[in-house]
Amino acid sequence: MPRHGGSYLTKELYRALGYEPDKVPNAIAHDGFPEASPFRFEQGVNSWTASLHTMAEFLTMVELFFGAAKRHTGKIIVPKKLTKGTYAGGFFHQVLGESVEHILTVRHSVLSCISTYEKSGGLPEGGRFAVRGNIEDWVKRDLIYTGCSEAEVLAMDYFDAYLRYWEQYHYYVATTGLSANRNISIVAYGEQRMQHLAQRFHNRFESGLRSEQFHVFDKRGRHPDWMHESEAAIKRVADVWARVGLDFPVEDVLEAW
Numbered sequence: 001m002p003r004h005g006g007s008y009l010t011k012e013l014y015r016a017l018g019y020e021p022d023k024v025p026n027a028i029a030h031d032g033f034p035e036a037s038p039f040r041f042e043q044g045v046n047s048w049t050a051s052l053h054t055m056a057e058f059l060t061m062v063e064l065f066f067g068a069a070k071r072h073t074g075k076i077i078v079p080k081k082l083t084k085g086t087y088a089g090g091f092f093h094q095v096l097g098e099s100v101e102h103i104l105t106v107r108h109s110v111l112s113c114i115s116t117y118e119k120s121g122g123l124p125e126g127g128r129f130a131v132r133g134n135i136e137d138w139v140k141r142d143l144i145y146t147g148c149s150e151a152e153v154l155a156m157d158y159f160d161a162y163l164r165y166w167e168q169y170h171y172y173v174a175t176t177g178l179s180a181n182r183n184i185s186i187v188a189y190g191e192q193r194m195q196h197l198a199q200r201f202h203n204r205f206e207s208g209l210r211s212e213q214f215h216v217f218d219k220r221g222r223h224p225d226w227m228h229e230s231e232a233a234i235k236r237v238a239d240v241w242a243r244v245g246l247d248f249p250v251e252d253v254l255e256a257w
Contacts, residue, residue: 015209017070017207029080087176100183103197109166110227128154191257234250
C-alpha cells in the first residue's frame with residue numbers, strides 16, 4: 001500500500017542485484033505500471049483491457065531490460081513494486097506464475113494517513129478530506145467504487161475517508177486472488193524490521209553491501225482520537241486475512257511507526 005515502505009525495499013533489492021536504482025526506468029520498477037484499479041467501463045475506458053495491454057507491455061520491457069541479467073539459482077530476479085496488484089490479484093497471480101515472491105508491507109492506518117497528508121502539504125483546513133495528490137485521488141476513487149458519491153467523500157473527515165480506503169485495500173489482498181500465491185512474506189513497518197529484510201536481500205544475492213538506513217519518525221501522539229478509531233478496522237483486517245491463511249502482524253502494527 002502507498003506510504004508503507006515499498007519504495008525503500010524495492011530500491012534495496014535493486015542495489016542487492018547490482019543495479020543503480022535511479023537508472024532503472026519507473027515503468028520497470030515502480031507501482032504505476034502495469035495498470036490495475038477498481039473496474040471502470042465507460043466511453044473510451046475499459047479498465048480490464050488497460051490491465052491486459054499494460055501487462056503485455058511490461059512483460060516485453062522485462063525481456064528487454066533483464067534478458068542478459070545474472071541468474072540466481074537458475075532464475076533472473078525481476079524486482080517490482082506492485083501496489084496496484086491487489087486490485088486484480090487473480091490476474092497478476094495467473095500471469096506472473098508461482099515463482100513470484102510477494103512481500104507485503106503493513107503499517108498502522110493512522111501513521112500511513114499522516115504520511116499521506118504530509119506528502120500532500122498537510123492536513124486540510126477543517127479536517128475534511130481533499131484531493132491534492134495521487135494517493136488522495138485513489139482514496140476518492142476507491143470509496144466511490146464501493147458506493148459513495150464524490151460529494152460524500154469530500155464531505156468526510158479526512159481520517160474517516162482514509163481509514164475506509166486503508167481497510168478496503170487490505171481486504172483486496174485477501175479477496176481478489178493475490179493470496180492464492182502462498183509464497184508471501186509480511187513485514188510490519190519499522191526501522192529494524194525493514195533494514196533487516198533489506199540486508200537479507202544483500203546477503204542472499206551476495207552484493208557485499210549494507211542496507212541503507214530506513215528512517216522512521218515518532219508521530220504516535222499526534223492523533224489519539226484516530227488511534228482509538230482505527231482499532232476496530234485493524235481487528236477486522238486481521239480476521240479477514242486469517243480466513244485465507246495470512247497472518248496480519250497486529251502487535252507489530254500497533255507499535256505505530
